[in-house]
Amino acid sequence: MAILVTGGAGYIGAHIVRAFDEAGLDSVVVDDLSSGHREFVPDDVPFIDLNITRTKKLTEALRRYDIEAVVHLAGFKYAGVSVERPLHTYQQNVQGTVSLLRAMAEHGIGTIVFSSSAAVYGTPDIALVTEDTPTAPESPYGESKLVGEWIIADQARATGLRHTSLRYFNVVGSGTPDLYDSSPHNLFPLVIRALSEGHRPKIFGADYPTPDGTCVRDYVHVADLAQAHVVAAQKLLAGESLEPVYNLGSGDGVSVRQIMTAVARATGIDFEPQVVDRRPGDPARIVASGERAARDLQWAMRHTLDEMVTSAWQAGRE
Template structure:
């Protein structure tokens, strides 16, 4: 038996390295990140149990960084907790976008995150599943990240531009458990899962705006 597990960059908490690799320490600081790490532990334990009983169980954990955008069909980011859908829904309701903290040790003071397109994430799942099915060598964990970061302010301003909004974001207090910056090294995924950035940030956001318009 094999499984591809949807994990998260949240397992890393606040890393003390400029670029996170799969060997970076896992120290989650949010309940969400902790739940994903527990899920990984359960899979590793099941793999060990299968080995002891002479069987086989191969789990692969894909640690997503910040998934945004929309592709064809149902492949789209619709989580009300994620920044792009949240800002778009707020703008539709006439609310001002909020930046949670602008005093981080980052270029513009707002959180820096590694944004990836939802379709690229979906394609990585297919590649991992095919690799498992074909019995090819595969790592236990892969980071799905771009290797570059964009700040919260940059993302919100890009959304405002894409929606022709003249709103200006307001600044609120920091949220507990939010690291200043987290950016991934996706070298292993690029090697094994054809992982690559097929879209720019502006294209990712444009796809999300277009999908939101279709739903409206």
């Protein structure tokens, strides 16, 4: 028996695969390598090079493995770019989820943990987001993640599918030096790349309604996030009931400018970031409570901000 990890060659997915291995659970990875890396997948983990929107081929591929559950991360994940490419975003994220659920139903796979996003909340007007905060996504990416939650919940009502959706916030750091965030849009890899090339890192907008004018985010370490997936999958497979959604948040907000200060402290590089225009689709502030996940999924912030920055710097320079 094994757990299928869609998007398992990506930054977050690869950490989840490692976490399953550490827990003594076998996994199978499906990824089209549009943003993932083949070398992130261990040699002893079966790898399927495939876009999950190709339902027939996905169904055929799953026939070769004894899959008991799915952790679904595959999709187009860039909120700002999704504003410019809404049709592509919906095709990959909504159609992809429908395709996966069809393949799961074909093979009688009845458990799924879904990678959702804090983007479903948009820009909430409260200090701390909970799972009961109204959803109001402001980008096609956020909308596609919310629709994904709805589709999975509807399939559960129709078929008894066991499920939960984990709403991620800003995932950073590295659990091992050979796994790094290579996104061309995420803050940490952008800062690391700029410093490595001798350039000034950029801050996208310094005129937000926040204390220092830069976006405030909820940063969580990728290894902590991966562990929550392991617990969620284990509990669902054991027949335990979970909430339909959980926030994986720290409860504390850190501004982009504060991140820059932490980077300078961790690297020993003294720099003044360059302020440029805002990116479309970026909310001013989003910080969430992780209390419900702590109660049910053993969720905890086990890494400090400096540990997040240092591990990202070390992995990003490998």
